[in-house]
Amino acid sequence: MAKRSHGSLSASARKERRQLNIMTLPAVIWYGLFCYLPLFGIAFAFKDFTPVPGRSLFENLFINSPWVGLRNFSYLFRNPLSRSVILNTLFYNSIFIVAGIVVSVSLAILLSEVHQKKFRALVQMTLVLPYFISWVVIAYCVYAFLSTDLGLINHILTALGADPVQWYQSPESWRGILIVLEIWKTTGYTMIIYLCSITNIDRTLYEAAALDGATFLQRVRFITLPQLRPTIATLFILSIGSIMSSDFGLFYQVPMDSGALQEVTQTLDVYVYKSLMYEANFSYSSAAAFLQSSVGCILLVISNIITRRIDKDSALI
């Protein structure tokens, strides 16, 4: 059947298809080399990796290193804080996913209503700019605000007659700080994606709605949001895939690894780093990565199934 349909293509269509295939080649090669080929490295997670210097990787991994089952995973669950580490990771990612969608979509809708080009460009640039600032730089900017004796906020508090706060010793404030910072940094970037989708919505729908006397909120509810649904679903499903991973810069650099804040700032990536920072234990780090990827993959598939049941067109596969 496929052969016949291929055979029925005209010469120009075949040429076009060939050109498209060639265009995809760099991406296919890239994924093959950097995503599929290294998959054999999953074996690290189930091996006691004991390399002999000067021997090949395959010999070291598959011959010199014994299989140890799930032993490399045990350090992830021995810590009594493991539960809170995993909950922190899930909590922050859930908030980031929901807030990311709500804030980005809202901003994109508001910005799409701005018709003054220069102002729109200015707002767009201002919102996207934080995305390109490194967490290390942001960490020191935050320190300039939160330093106990030199920070701006404590200067203001003192001027108002209040006691200064030791921010880096106050875990209760940090959930909010981290959430605000993440939204501030990433919202602009995702907003651009939604803004592009809104720009692609057929303008005649809005004109017809305006003629019928629809208010702004009605236009958003009955035109913009339904039209944005596939984009929202795609980004949602993709972010579910990395729900067990976290931005190391946000959770390690910004709180400056302050011990008192660990209960609220320690996510799985930070825990793995802190556990293994003194030794390059490939097996343990592979076990953590495997766990993150597996959970992410399972959740991604589940969320895709749920999305498909709700709206077939919005699902990824």
Add this chain to the structure above:
Amino acid sequence: MRSILKRVAAAAIAAITPIVLLSGCDKSEEYGKDVMRLRWVTYGMSVPADVKKIVKAANDYSAEKIGVVVDLEIQQSEVINLIMASWEYYDMVYTCEWLNPFNTNAAKGLYYDITDLIETETPDLYRIIGDYWEAGELNGRIYGVPTLKDMGAEMMFRFNADYYEGEKGMVIPEFMRFEDLEPYLEVYKKDFPAKYPMAMSKGGIAGFFFSLESVVGSLIVIPYNRETPEIIPIWEDEEIMDRLRLLHKWYTLGYINPDASALELSALPDDMPVRFGVAWRGYSGYSNPADWGFNVKTSIYDGPYISKNTEQGAMTAICAGCDEEHAKAALRYIELLNTDRKFRDIFAYGIEGEHYRYLNNGTVLRTQDGIDRYHVSLYPFGSVVNASVESVSEDYLSDPDQWAKVFDGYEKYGIYSGSEGFVYDRTRKEDIVTTVTAIWSNYSTDLSTGTSDPDVIMPKMKAEMESAGLNELLDDIRSQFAGHLESIS
């Protein structure tokens, strides 16, 4: 289309071939075929600008003397750990207790067993290292060559002498106790209420936990001062607990900066009146007024503590994947670093006349070019004792024979460990070690900067560690320790 591709390929090959051939010439023919070339990976935070020039000078010298030259790589700790974990080939590598951890990696079989070679191939090296070979031993075999340097841990305060002795008329004695520091902090805080006399970063006090012999980091230790050596978690040592309480008291009094546990080293002010150091009696590296803007005087408050741990402060190991010829060449090279002062001074200070010069008393003074373009620590490059002693200026001359006095001091004042060279094999409990280490890292910064009250934090940390399997780990360490003591008695 094909002919264009062929032409492009031909042009590329034509361009690459001479480069490949010439780069081959550079390495294999420079010193002749009989000269053995070794890859030497050592530790350094940065690569000095003139390192190529220094390696060339060293290679010219060693090629003639012993027929061995090196490709030197100065790498940061993460890179060395990665080289080791990824089975990369090298010939000689820097190893110690805290980087590229010797005991763990020797147990994994990553280093060449040099036991049968050293005495026959390098008799001078064998003789010079003497009793310190114990540091390079594991299960009765030798896998590393200890670097002769300060072999004990001696902790000291570094005072602004102009302020304390000059302005305040206080005496800075040669020796103090840790708690004797308080009046010095108090007087500075009174004079400068907005400043912190003991400002520190998250690294805390240099060498703060060195008064305990490490078994698992600073967490599970063997105290030096007990009649019978004992494996304990850190909170069971009252002396260190008292110091932690004192630190917390100083923190609450405002002697330590409030965000110490969050600050990186670079954020500290230059005019701090009290700093800390780990060195040896007679060390003058802290004393150059040009470095600080005031005269500095040191006062020793603890040590020297001597154990296998402190003796493993710097070592060189040979790759297990080496053939015997390369291993022998590497040993000859290490021997030259230990026996030939002229050769050793090249790696220590650079090229004579350009990077340093000799003073009349036999010590070395770096030139400005030396300070700017080749200023390295001595210990990553082999024997420190065999290098000339550095003076910080012509006015502050060091004792050229300081090492004889330092080692003599170890004999007279050394506080020796009773652990008899015990090394814990963590293989069976590695997951627990990893977990308790992660828990310790959550609290250690707050403790060692005085930020947290140890009487509040320690019980909390203890509970977390116990539920992570600490007691199981302690039992394992104690049973290995008992076995070790039994085997040597």
